[in-house]
Amino acid sequence: MxxxxxxxxxxxxxxxxxxxxxxxxxxxxxxxxxxxxxxxxxxxIIVTGSRIAESIDEVPASITVITQKQIAAQLKVSSEIQSLLANLVPGMAPSTGTSSNSGQTLRGRSPLVMIDGVPQSTPLRNGALGIRTLDASVIERIEVIKGATSIYGNGAAGGIINYITKKANSDKALSGHASVSSRFSAIETEDSVGQRYEGGINGEVNNFNYVLNASYEKNGLQRDADGDILGLKYGLSDAVMQDYFAKVGYHFDDEKSLQFTYNYYQSKQDVDLIDQIGNINTGDKTQAIPVPEGKSVLGDPQGPTNQNIMLKYVDDEVFEQTQLMVDLYSQEVENIFFYSPTLANLDGGYTGGQSLINSEKTGLRVTLNTLVDFNFDNGGSLEATFIYGIDALNDVTSQPMVDGRIWVPEMDMKNLAGFLQTKLIYNDDLVIKLGVRQEDIDLTVNDYSTLKLCKKIDQCSVPVDVTGDTLNYKATTYNIGIKYNALPLFSPFVSYSQGADISDTGRLLRTASVTDISLIRTEASVIDNYELGFSSDFEQVHFEFATYFSTSELGTTNKFNEATGVYVPVRAPQEIYGYEALINYEINDAWAVNATYSWVEGKNTEADVYLGAKQISPPKATFNVNWTPNNDISVAINYLYVGDRKRFEAVDGEYVGDQGPIDSYQIVNLSGSYNFATDWSTFIGVENLFNQDYYPTKSQGYTYGGYNIKGLGTTVNLGVNYQF
Known part of the structure; x- marks a missing residue:
């Protein structure tokens, strides 16, 4: 103005x-x-699908790229990445509304979460906390590749979510930004006001470039539509999140560069409250209340601490027509869970317990990319790209108790894999992709004893002494895909891909009932993923549709053991199937709309029963409207609809496990920004604009005690941005 x-x-x-x-x-x-x-x-342009930069049009698979502009728009409402992914990615299950992404699957299976290609998930003991591993403000874009893939190794049964971090966006020596905001409940403001501070600088000096960013956020109490405090299990009330990010690069010349990246992220919930446990079968919600007289808060603050160190070397012409990329990385994560009375052992003096996942990864990736062009006498052309290399990974993961007991013993995985991916483009229209990956995995577990855990005094698991061993897994996985781009109105693709998965071995170990690890069903599961789809472009409209079918020989579900009170893993064949649709319509320079719909279903084929809410989400639809009348004003309305899913009958009058009935709900979010001066802008975001009183899908599907927590009521976020 x-x-x-x-x-x-x-x-x-x-x-x-x-x-x-x-x-x-x-x-x-x-x-x-x-x-x-x-x-x-x-x-x-994406890099996740084949580990080199390539156009989306050259990938025969369903891909969602979330841009920095979209991320910034979502940040006006909330900094939670789970909500961002749920609103923008077809096939991604609705947000859980908590710090846990348990039940928030990608096409019914767990995705591998990465930062710049470095794995953040802990597949050996999947605690479902991998999505919240950095602050959204340091992300340049998010690339989501759907369907089983082995291109990055273990843990990608449902696909890949890759957070691509920011790089210097200016050739100036110094530029930057700062943001201050406050978020609070519009229903009951008392103790709900939180603060967020975020800022960073970046630039280029001679051959050096750098990005430095820091964020700090402290939530107030999270309140539902009635103004009551949300339950604390995986809760975000009074949570303190902080992220410190640094990326420094050096260009030796036009072809060679070296880049160092460091990221530290922590989120801790430390409250002077306790849960008043409800019951999904009686309709009583779980909510947090002040600590009654004579009681105290038990356990340490819950949440993750995550550190990443990455070193990347690139030579665009290591030899003729061949690029070399070398990635060396290290990742450490500590995820502390909530205190639970079901982790008790009165004989040992434990009235409950609190577990944590420790995981340390070190890895090396060497990728070569060779391009060869062929021109034929008939005027035709063939562009052939060969992507090949090796991956080495050492993943050491365990799940001890905070009090010193060992629940899941240390698992030491050494993984060496070689791969070859070939992309052929004929006459710029026909794309054929072929790939093979050979996995060689050694998993070492020493002798250990399972824990005696008592849900009730007379309902305890029986401890077992288990002889350890080194288990070896070898698997060869393949992928093939074809896409035809000659007609913008109809660009079809078909693909088949495999993934080798030994995820969540820790759950199998901690519930062992045999005396030798070789007798536990820890075999790797090979997932076969089939997909058929197309995209269409005409004038301002872009449309995508895909249908898929996924099978696995040894999926993992739960079965409740009445005698011990423990949910025991069951390994059985599974099939998952569904479809997705997306439409983007840029009406004019001021107006744009986006809509998505996704439906997924799955079964345990051995028992012919449906899979529960831990894997399968109800139908989901989104509708987004963006209005930008000029360079100073922008307004967005986001609509989310979650449908019914009622596949299970009550057992003796009560629903069990992850088989609770899910009722539909709908949420509307509103956001807007205004540039009121040079380099200055203000913004507002409103989550749950109409104060819908609802339970998120996980809160309805999970019948376990304390999980039936309502969703956020109307919550307002106000802030100001400065750029220089």
């Missing part, structure tokens, strides 16, 4: 200045057009 006022004043004073102002505006418009064109080009 200030720029507009000065321009009007110039028009009045001088025609010459008027001419200069018009030229200046024309230059700005031209620059903005170039930047928008560049941004769109970047949006069409």
């Amino acid at each position: 200030l720029k507009t006022s000065l321009t009007l004043l110039a028009l009045i004073i001088s025609g010459q200045v008027h001419s200069q102002a018009l030229q200046s505006d024309a230059n700005k418009i031209q620059q903005q057009s170039k930047e928008q064109s560049k941004e769109k080009d970047i949006e069409r």
Whole structure:
């Protein structure tokens, strides 16, 4: 607005200045057009699908790329990445509304979460806390590849979610930004006000470039539509989140570069409250209340601490037509869970317990990319790309108790894999992809004893002494895909991909009932994923549709043991199937709409029973409207609809396990921003605009004690941004 006022004043004073102002505006418009064109080009490029930069049009698979602009828009409402993914990714289950992503699967299976290609999930003991591993403010874009894949190794049964971190976006020596905001309940503001501070600088100096970013956020009490405090199990009330990020790069010349990245993320919930446990079968919600007299808060603050160190070397011409990329990385994670009375052993003096997942990964990835062009006498052309290399990973994971007991023993996995991916593009229209990966995994577990855990005094598991061993897994997985791009109105693709998965071995070990680890069903599961889809582009409309079918020989579900009170893993064949649709319509420069729909279902084929809410989510639809009348104002409305899923009957009048009935609900979010001065803007975001009183899908599907926590009531986020 200030720029507009000065321009009007110039028009009045001088025609010459008027001419200069018009030229200046024309230059700005031209620059903005170039930047928008560049941004769109970047949006069409991905690196996750085949580990090299390539156009989305060259990938025969379903892909969702969430841009920095979309991330910034979602941050106006909430900093929670789970909500962002649920709102923007077809096939991604609805957000749980908590710090846990248990039940938030990708097409019914667990995805592998990565930061710049470095695995963040802990597949050996999947605690379902991998999505919240960094602050959204350091993400440049998110690439989601759906369907089983082995291109990055173990844990990608449902696909890959790769957070691509920011890089220096200016050739200036110094540029940056800062943001301050506050978030609070509009229903009951008492103790609900939180604060968020975030800022960073970046730039280029000679051959060096750098990005430095820091964020700190402290939530107030999270309240539902009635103003009551949400339950604390995986809760976010009074949680403190902090993230410190640094990326430094050096270009030796136009072809060779070295880059160092470090990220530290922590989220801890430390409250002076306790849960008042409800019951999903009686309709009583779980909520947090002040600590009654004579009681105290038990356990340490729950939440993750996550550190990543990455070193990347690139030589674009290590030899003719061949690029070399070398990634060396280290990751440490500590996820502390909630205190639970079901982890009791009165004979040993334990009235309950609190577990944590410790995981340390070190890895090396060497990737070579060779491009060969062929021109034929008939005028045809063939572009062949060969992507090959080796991956080495050492993953040491365990799940001890905070009090020193060992629940899941240390698992030491050494993984060496070789791979070859081939991409053939004939006449720029026909894309054929072929790939093979050979896995060689050694998993070492020493002798250990299972824990005696008592849900009730007379309902205890029986401890077993288990002889350890080194288990070896070998698997060869394949993928093939074809896409035809000659017709913008109809670009079809078909693909088949496999993934080798030994995820959540820790759950199998901690519930062992045999005396030798070789007798536990820890075999790797091979997932076969079939997909058929197409995309269409006509004028301002883009449409995508895909249907898929996924099978696994040894999926893992739960079965409740009445005698011990423990949910025991059951390994049985599974099939999962579904479809997704997406439409984008850019009506004009000011208006754009986006809509998605996804449906998924799955069965244990051996017993012919449906899979529960831990894997299968109900139908989901989203509808987003964006209005940008000028460069200073933007408004967005986001609508989420979650449908019914009622596949199970009550047992003796009560629902059990993850088989609770799910009723539909709908949420509307509103956000807007206004540039009120040069480099300054303010924003507002409202989550659950109409104060829908609802339970998220996990809260309805999970019948376990304390999980039936309601969703957030109307919550407002206000803030201001500064850029320089």
